[in-house]
Amino acid sequence: MTATAEAPSTTRRGRTGKGSVPVSPWPQVNLLPPEVRASRAVRVVKRWLAVVVVIAIVIAAGVVAASVLAQRGADQELADAQVRTEQLNAEKEKYAEVPIVLAAIDDTTRARVLGTSTEVLWTPYLRAVAATTPEGVSIDTFSVSAPWPRPDLSMAQNPLAADSVGTISFTARSLTVPDSAAWLDGLVTVPGFSDPWLSGATWTEPTPEGMPGYYAVTGTVEVTEGAWAQRFVDETEEN
Template sequence: MSRTKKTATAVVGALPRVDLLPPEVRAERRSGVAVRRAWMGVIGVAAVVGIAVGGATLRSIEAQDELLSAQADTQQLLLEQGQYSDVRDLKTEITKLAAAQAVAGSTEIAWPSYLAQIEATLPEGVTVSTITIDQASPVAEYAQSENSLQAPRIGTVMFTAQSVTLPSVPDWLDGLATLPGYTDATPGTVDLKDGFYEASVTMHIDQRAFSNRFAPTEGE
């Protein structure tokens, strides 16, 4: 096994160079290069941040301008609406009056026409002599019968009829059953007074008898 011999080779014609700087100086130079590179990085980051901040500031200014424009439009709209405040107040009052009217008229029964319908059911030769009406109000419920077999009612009509001949009460009750809102009717006694027969009837009616004159229509 042979050993390889290292032979020193001299460079002919080269200038002799000797590095006489201490290692500390060389280390300081390398450190300076690193510091300069670090500062360049910091400057680059600062530039990017500055651009971002500038863009955000510009967007903030644009948003502020948009807000001021929207506020100006809103103020103008309020001024225009103020010109029509009287009309708006009038519409509000009309709405309130319509609502109050609907509540007050919710239990309205057109009694003149309803009583005319009652008289139309009377047998021939029979006339109504007295009528007593009791009905519900918008603020209080109508008293119901304790008899669970009787239907709910919103009013009671008690009347007396006269006839020179004995009236046919069953036929009369059949006629009353055709009236709107009719729930039931109870006949009373039939008496003969001063040559006239008098028959009394108590009739109950429900909400179908309401006129609904002030009820809101669909779409209101």
């Protein structure tokens, strides 16, 4: 019979009991080759590398997905904008003639303003000339000399008068010698008139047909810018 010696069982803290971790009292030696340990370390590194690669792939996939969604959104916005542009162009075609009509109206308005820039409403002035005549004087002829519409002034027919925009010439007859001074004073009071002038009264003999004799008088009066009607000036200012 062989006797076997048992080594006393000890714990990490030198005592036995429940919850104690047994520690071998004999020396331990790791007999694994270095290649095995290195292989295990490499496998751990590979695992972590695989985790990192998976995370990178997931992130890249998320970025690509976000880019694809953004591109789709941009494409949709572009398509909507193109459709809207086509709709606007179709609406524009409906009103293509509007700018042409507006330009024609504007040209017509400007032409009317230019054409009437030197317009004078002559009927009131004819009546004014007749109203200033002395008693017993009647107007035989009445003529007006005025330039075409332009900004410069015309030379008055009366060499002693200032430049004007037109000249009224008239002839009159009177059974008596007319009061020229009173007549001239009356013409000066008419707005838009200046520098009235009367020739001397010339006696005209009675005619065999029974027409009585009379004094013939010729005269002129200069028309100033104050006589212009300017009816359409406001339209130019509004444009």
